[in-house]
Amino acid sequence: MVSVIDARPALENFLTTAAEANRATINEVTPLSGGTVHENWLITVDIRGGAEQGTTCFVLRTDRAVNLAGSLSRLREFEIIKAVHDAGVAVPEPLWTSDSDGPLGREFFIMRCIPGTAAANDIVHDESLGGPHERLAERLGEELARLQSITPASRKLPFLRPRPEGAAQHIIANLRAYLDSLTVPRPTIEWGLRWLELHAPPPRDLVLTHGDFRTGNYLVDNAGLAAILDWELADWGDPMEDMGWFFMKFWRLDETGKAAGGIAAKEPFVRGYERVSGRKVHPDELTYWEIMANVRWAAISIQQAARHLSGLDRSLELCLTGCRTAELEYEALRLIREADAQRNTHA
Amino acid sequence: MRDEPTVDDLLEAARESLLEHVLPRMPDNARLEVLMIANALAIARRVSAAGAAPLCSELRDLEAVYGLAPNTDLHGSDPDAKLHELNVQLARDIRCGKFDRPHAGHETVASLLWNVTLDKLRECRPKMLRTEGIE
8 A cells, every 4th residue: 555645656647647638747745634534635736738737636535544344445435426426416526536456556536626624613613614504504405305316226326235124224234233243232222223123114215325414524615515525435225314314413513402413403404405305304204313323323433443442543533432422322312212202292 | 558649630630731731832733632632531530530330330220120139249249240241131132122112121221221321421421411401
């Protein structure tokens, strides 16, 4: 595995060929925050000849260390971004890709750079970022609806596997299999999974899901939404799955009263979604998927800490993520209590 | 008996020093890492200060769920081993539906999990208990 900085000459050759140019010269390579799993690099390139002639900024995305279990390879993530780009979703334009025989010795892809910020803390606390926040939430609902226009019937992403048992039962089975691989028992997560198993709404037709649709994974500029980022967890799933994830308390930071990702109430997001998708959002179903989101994130937080504890990927950030499992368990238990109390009142 | 400073004192002093003397000299791109270190020290201090009390209370609740006589000799036995054993059992029983409503144990287990989770939050994220209006 070669570092992006060391691979500069090989990357220049790659870019020259990819851009069908006479010559590509990299002026600058800067690391962008890529989270705990991936590396994102901003590369400024002088291109002579071809359609990209001039000085252009690109983002190169590759793996940092160990890939997260269940996440897509960079080449498949590239295919997803291409498909959603074609469907009209706001994403950075996907340009070129390389497999592990290429200049980095690992898969990567290159997108056109879009200016803006994805820093959740800034977006949540600065009303001037991303335009009026109510409109931003509505727009995110619209984008979610747009990405769901891709379904298994569109036969576009053959590497995503069908879920004959339904999205909810599929996730429950996966999470249980994960818990079985741990040495420490997790009765609270089991409690959540049992509730989810017993209360699953009738399965809806599957749609493409982002898998990590939240504040922190979209880019804004001063005018509004610029792009939805980080598609490595995309999969076929339930239409309410991403919305439940987006509304999770965890993503609101200290803006807990703003249920739509810490930026607005749920209503504008739901309004935008319903208008573009033509689907109606049912509150009970949404609550179900919010509980699922908390239970799933609780399990992932254990997985994140395990990456640190195993020694494969030492990081204080990953380690501290494991200290937040109880927050997610708490929220799952609280929502279950509330949902049960409501059912008892109606019964 | 150990001499002072205690583990709590050391962790608290380390955190104070980090926040008062190290953080102000840090460049912007290193501040987050320092704040994470301070957070880790604060959690470690709260866990150390809480001692065995939350584990003893969890064990008592688990023993009540399974109708076991309370283990009075916690100092002589290994509470971690017993907790592990009973939690493995609980996790298995929850999955196979043994505590589904309207089973008699449903409410007991629900309140056990709630209490255990609150105890964990007291150590890892006490701020959340305040914003949730619990404490």
